[in-house]
Amino acid sequence: MDASKATRYLESLLGQTLRVHTTDTRMFVGIFKCTDADRNIILASTYEYRFPPPSAVQEAASAADNQSSSFKMNMTSRLIGLVVVPGQHITRIEVEETAEQARFRQKLEK
Numbered sequence: 001m002d003a004s005k006a007t008r009y010l011e012s013l014l015g016q017t018l019r020v021h022t023t024d025t026r027m028f029v030g031i032f033k034c035t036d037a038d039r040n041i042i043l044a045s046t047y048e049y050r051f052p053p054p055s056a057v058q059e060a061a062s063a064a065d066n067q068s069s070s071f072k073m074n075m076t077s078r079l080i081g082l083v084v085v086p087g088q089h090i091t092r093i094e095v096e097e098t099a100e101q102a103r104f105r106q107k108l109e110k
Contacts, residue, residue: 036087
């Protein structure tokens with residue numbers, strides 16, 4: 001993808017909800033406001049999600065062994081509002097895409 005197509009694609013994401021995963025296993029879900037040359041991402045109205053600590057997972061797994069072969073655990077979350085996620089710590093970005101955005105992305109990729 002050339003620079004102009006990449007820029008247009010990023011512009012199409014402005015105002016959309018992103019899920020940004022980080023190296024410390026946190027996930028940030030918020031509205032994409034901007035990015036920069038260092039790949040830092042600014043999200044607004046952001047929730048931070050954390051996985052349960054390993055000790056809690058092990059305890060739940062032990063309890064599940066007695067009853068079934070699977071178990072569920074909830075992530076903890078908190079509203080943090082406006083946040084800058086440092087680019088060096090981002091491992092994955094997911095977009096909640098509308099049908100119109102998917103069509104636009106497909107046009108850009110051609």
